[in-house]
Amino acid sequence: MEWGRHDPMNHRRPQPQLGQPSASSTLGPVPEPGIAPVPGSAGGRPPAALEKEQNLLEGFRNVLAGEGRKATFTCAGRLPLVLHSGRDDTGDLTPRTDREVQEQRIVTECVRIRFGAESGGNILSLPMDGEPHEAEALDKLIQGCDQATFGRHGKDVLDETYRRAGAMGIGDFMTDFCPYKTGIIDIVTQLLLPSIVGDLTSGPQRSELAVQHDVTADQEHQIRYAVEYEICASNQSDMRSLRVSHLPSLLAILDVPLAGRAEFEEILQVFALQRTGSINFPDVFAVAAKRLHAKRLAGERTRGTQTLGPNELRRRMMFRGLRAELYKLNVYSGPHGLFKPHVDTPRSDMQIGSLVVCLPVPFEGGALAVRHQGQEVVHDWSAGMCADNKMVIQWAAFYSDCEHEVLKVTAGHRITLTYNLFLTPGTGLLAGKALSLQPSQLPLSQQMKVSCATPEFMPQGGYIGFMLTHGYPHTHKDLHHFVPNMLKGSDIVLYEAMHAVGLSSALEPIDSDSLPGHDALQHLERLHQANRRSWKNQHTEIGTHEANSRLAATEIEYEPDENSELCEEDVDMDSSEYEDVHEKTRNAPMKQRMRAREKIVWIGGGGQEELSKAYLAYGNQAELKVKYSKVALLVKVPSWAERGGSGAVASGTMGDPVSLE
Ligand SMILES: O=C(O)CCC(=O)C(=O)O
Ligand SMILES: [Fe+2]
DSSP: OOOSTTSTTGGGSOOOOTTSOOOOSSSOOOSOSSBOOOTTOOTTOOHHHHHHHHHHHHHHHHHHHHHHHHSOSEEEEEEEBOTTOOOOTTOOOSOOSHHHHHHTOOOBOOEEEEESGGGTSEEEEESOOSOHHHHHHHHHHHHHOEEOOEEETTEEEOOTTTEEOEEEETTSEEEOOOTTTTTHHHHHHHHHSOOBOOOOOOOOOOOHHHHHTTOOHHHHHHHHHHHHHHHHHTTOSSGGGOBGGGHHHHHHHTTOOOOSHHHHHHHHHHTTOOTTSBOOHHHHHHHHHHHHHHHHHTTOOOOSGGGOOHHHHHHHHHSEEEEEEEEEEEEEETTTOEEEEEOOOOSSTTEEEEEEEEOSOOEEEOOEEEEETTEEEEEOOTGGGSTTOOOEEEEEEEETTSEEEEOOEEEEEEEEEEEEEEEEEOOOTTTTSTTOBOGGGSHHHHHHHHHHTOTTSSTTOEEEEEEOSSOEEESOGGGGGGHHHHOOHHHHHHHHHHHHHTOOEEEEEEOTTSOOOTTHHHHHHHHHHHHHHHHHTTOTTOOTTTTOBOOOOOOOOOOOOTTOOOOOOOOOOOGGGOOSHHHHHHHSOHHHHHHHHHTEEEEOOHHHHHHHHSOOEESSOTTSOOEEEEEEEEEEEOOHHHHTTTTSOOSSOOSSOOOOO
């Protein structure tokens, strides 16, 4: 069977997957696990060439699956408790020697919880040593808890068949347990936010123009990049054909848009520009520099990735840290305590994970199962909590978009402290340790390099869409630029691998119909063209990912599935706030978006099923406008001719050009 433009039904048909019958739904199942034939690529090509291409694409799937299996999505640990340790003068239990730090040999003392009126009434000290007043304090703590609710369809619900637990908010208790002091946050940071090894580019020297206008090298990159992007977006051949009328969109790309007509007129006057005239590079530079300065003076926060220079973006990617915020104390009591499968509602668009610390109180059952991409890790803490062996604090952390559940507690009380983990700028001190990524060495980079060096691989060029396996939260259109450094597990491996190869790529929100934006490919093409131009023009070192993230709200539609007990929280969103790319996307004709989807060879798709079903919130903050987005990384594969054909260096890239040796 041939696929491609020669098939008159092609645009209406969902893309069949390798080895799978095509689905009958009108929207089609794409993207789903598996490889679709390269759209429009079959006509006239010898079967052997097609087979070679399919094998290379299949290679991506295998490598991705391997990365998925390797990638960490949850981690856990135990902290031995030392009672009456005899602190040193500083009262500090933090490891002091380098060896202790490396081995994370940390112990902790008993944990105290102060609760009751004004947090002053009662103290529970754990582990309990059998004194009657301790049992009394434990009883009081349990009595002082509210019944835990959770969010479902945007509302707080109390449903004991789904969640049976007591909850105490942070306003009602205090504890001296500290996840930083005990080293937990260090470990979780290393495991869930692997650092990326690579040099920050020093970038080219500032030009005279930049010095004259007092802009940094990063800002100079941004301006040059915006110009290239505008040239491509407006189908101009080069700078010489840019006119005054291009200024507004060029400034918008730079994230310093003109407020209105009056401002436009003012700029024309200040820079003595003719309304219908052409503009030259120094003019554009001067206007842009002035606006960037004004913005900085106004103390406005930078908005999109468009305005992040290559160094800034890499820095954010390379040095990631975590901040833990105590959220709740929960008590799951036998014989009925449980919390069925759910994902944690992100509390902000910077939330990346959740941490659960299990306090030393005996209980049975109550394992925490965490799932991602068909894999499951079960943290069973009951053994460590049995009556004669309770000298340990156990904890687990996981990406909060991963489905998890607390199995039934059959006896005793399972008392936990839960923390939300937010991304923060890290110090990068961990870089170079075993958990670091070396992007150019990643199997995915190698696979892409080999593919690009093969003439049979997408000879006319094309697009590959990798579905990310995790969901990404965000509240607001202005905040989506955090997404690249929010990437988790195997998603960051994929992103980094494509970055290392130097292909143009873009993070694209995928909506509840599994469709990308109608202009997703135009956007990617423009990036690619801009990248090529910049590369050719020696305006090097603007990474291919800098202007490319345009994630916005994606509502995840809940389709009840009788086999699933999962629920979805439908966080209320004021759609008027989302006048962005995605809004336009939503309103764009379905046909266009389907066409965009069909032009892409999809690889992977595992995460979305899980995400769309396992969508449930907990807690009492249903009003927060935070959602997980489904996201794809779209990659532009240049044609064989553009890749260098004869085996020379590919010209479709910049930064790290694909070297086809
Ligand atoms: O207690 C646990 O292990 C997990 C609790 C949980 O999933 C939650 O509070 O959302
Ligand atoms: Fe949870």
